[in-house]
Amino acid sequence: MRIAGIVQDSIVDGVGLRFVVFTQGCKHRCVGCHNPQSWDLSGGTEMSTDEIITQMRKNTLTDGLTISGGEPFLQAAQCAEIAKAAHENGLNVWVYTGFEFEELVAKARNDAGIKSLLETVDVLVDGAFILAERSLSLKWRGSRNQRVIDVPKSLLYKRGVKPIALAMGYKPHHIPRVILDN
Numbered sequence: 531m532r533i534a535g536i537v538q539d540s541i542v543d544g545v546g547l548r549f550v551v552f553t554q555g556c557k558h559r560c561v562g563c564h565n566p567q568s569w570d571l572s573g574g575t576e577m578s579t580d581e582i583i584t585q586m587r588k589n590t591l592t593d594g595l596t597i598s599g600g601e602p603f604l605q606a607a608q609c610a611e612i613a614k615a616a617h618e619n620g621l622n623v624w625v626y627t628g629f630e631f632e633e634l635v636a637k638a639r640n641d642a643g644i645k646s647l648l649e650t651v652d653v654l655v656d657g658a659f660i661l662a663e664r665s666l667s668l669k670w671r672g673s674r675n676q677r678v679i680d681v682p683k684s685l686l687y688k689r690g691v692k693p694i695a696l697a698m699g700y701k702p703h704h705i706p707r708v709i710l711d712n
């Protein structure tokens with residue numbers, strides 16, 4: 531897969547210490563994007579999912595995996611593989627996407643990779659970055675339109691989107707998941 535980079539022990543990409551994979555390639559082209567060098571679909575570097583998983587497993591301090599971008603859902607099958615390995619290691623999984631949750635649920639009906647990644651994500655920070663909605667006071671996101679979504683609960687109850695409860699002791703990967711309807 532193509533990646534823009536890996537950051538170990540980040541404290542700004544989700545709760546706790548995070549192992550962050552920045553995927554390469556994004557078509558959203560948000561004005562004011564924090565990472566425009568990640569747009570080029572053929573930029574960045576090639577790295578196998580096995581190599582990324584091995585690096586992730588070596589970091590014993592990590593609380594969770596975050597996949598950001600770029601647009602992770604352009605390489606959804608590979609991201610799902612890494613996310614599943616993270617769960618096997620007891621790590622929770624956050625994903626940042628420029629798509630909206632509802633769009634991804636619709637896309638998942640015809641795309642096995644997107645379906646697999648959606649079913650594995652614990653927390654999704656969704657939506658394009660909108661400069662006019664930018665606020666420095668927001669936690670985990672850059673603009674007000676973006677949402678921090680508890681994906682398993684949202685899929686389980688099928689009531690649309692729920693804001694995540696960022697309470698102490700929150701264990702996202704213990705929440706039951708359901709398979710998306712095809």
Ligand code: SF4
Pocket residue numbers: 556557558559560563564565566568599600601627628658659
């Ligand atoms: S989705 Fe993210 S990486 Fe892509 S253009 Fe928007 S802010 Fe940049």
